[in-house]
Amino acid sequence: RTYMNTASSVQYRLLSGGTFMYLGIATALRKHLDKGNSFQDNSVDLSFNIDGVPLFKSSNQGFWPILGKFEGYEPFTIALWCGVGKPEPLDDYVSDFVQEISVLQREGLQHGDTHLNVNVKSFVCDAPARAYLKCVNGHTAKIACERCQVKARWEGRAVYNNLPPGERRSDEEFANYRYRDYQKRPSPLLLSSILCVKQFSLDYMHLCCTGVCKRMLIFLKQGPKRCKLRRQERDSISERLEHLSGKMPKEFARQPRSMNELDRWKSTEFRMFILY
Numbered sequence: 001r002t003y004m005n006t007a008s009s010v011q012y013r014l015l016s017g018g019t020f021m022y023l024g025i026a027t028a029l030r031k032h033l034d035k036g037n038s039f040q041d042n043s044v045d046l047s048f049n050i051d052g053v054p055l056f057k058s059s060n061q062g063f064w065p066i067l068g069k070f071e072g073y074e075p076f077t078i079a080l081w082c083g084v085g086k087p088e089p090l091d092d093y094v095s096d097f098v099q100e101i102s103v104l105q106r107e108g109l110q111h112g113d114t115h116l117n118v119n120v121k122s123f124v125c126d127a128p129a130r131a132y133l134k135c136v137n138g139h140t141a142k143i144a145c146e147r148c149q150v151k152a153r154w155e156g157r158a159v160y161n162n163l164p165p166g167e168r169r170s171d172e173e174f175a176n177y178r179y180r181d182y183q184k185r186p187s188p189l190l191l192s193s194i195l196c197v198k199q200f201s202l203d204y205m206h207l208c209c210t211g212v213c214k215r216m217l218i219f220l221k222q223g224p225k226r227c228k229l230r231r232q233e234r235d236s237i238s239e240r241l242e243h244l245s246g247k248m249p250k251e252f253a254r255q256p257r258s259m260n261e262l263d264r265w266k267s268t269e270f271r272m273f274i275l276y
Contacts, residue, residue, distance in 0.1 A: 049075070050066050050123070
């Protein structure tokens with residue numbers, strides 16, 4: 001701690017039933033400029049991530065960080081909340097962030113002789129976090145699509161099979177709270193003119209890897225008779241996967257496992273299966 005000049009205390013405040021520390025966006029950008037770095041055309045496009053991070057297996061206590069990133073550099077921490085569950089109300093949790101991003105987008109950042117234009121590029125979050133931040137229905141609801149107004153039918157769960165896409169959602173309609181069957185209430189992010197449709201990317205990991213690919217394999221392993229594979233076919237696939245274990249190039253984070261361990265497969269394993 002002496003060598004790294006670790007602070008013996010930090011400034012924080014009580015917020016939403018937990019402790020909250022706000023570090024700021026401008027602070028990270030100024031540190032970057034102080035190191036002699038520069039931005040092309042004196043402009044920076046920022047991407048943000050907000051999600052929960054569990055701390056212990058035996059407790060609901062966890063972190064909810066707000067992270068930022070610009071192209072070519074490591075992510076940085078903007079804010080950090082620690083408590084049980086998720087920070088509620090959302091308005092208090094993102095208040096400092098919304099205020100700062102509004103000022104930066106409007107006035108930019110002045111650092112010495114450099115004036116930096118700051119733009120919001122995207123929010124990269126998983127489906128539950130997107131629903132939380134945008135104050136909309138969760139991804140399992142009948143009206144849950146973030147890009148169009150399609151309405152699912154209910155068959156024990158929301159089913160979208162064979163339904164034509166609905167009318168596309170627009171940021172203008174979203175900002176004016178026109179989607180009453182989809183929006184629970186206006187999102188506090190709208191106060192900083194964030195586009196809650198176009199600037200929220202749909203995450204590949206949950207949609208494709210642990211979404212479509214995982215469901216496809218579960219149906220092949222233990223689904224209805226019309227699509228379930230025979231025992232010999234499943235064993236054959238598992239044998240081929242196990243044969244490749246230990247022989248994959250170092251670029252692959254994990255080695256293949258048998259279909260018998262399908263419930264414990266990670267996202268990278270589903271990606272490797274469907275792509276390779």
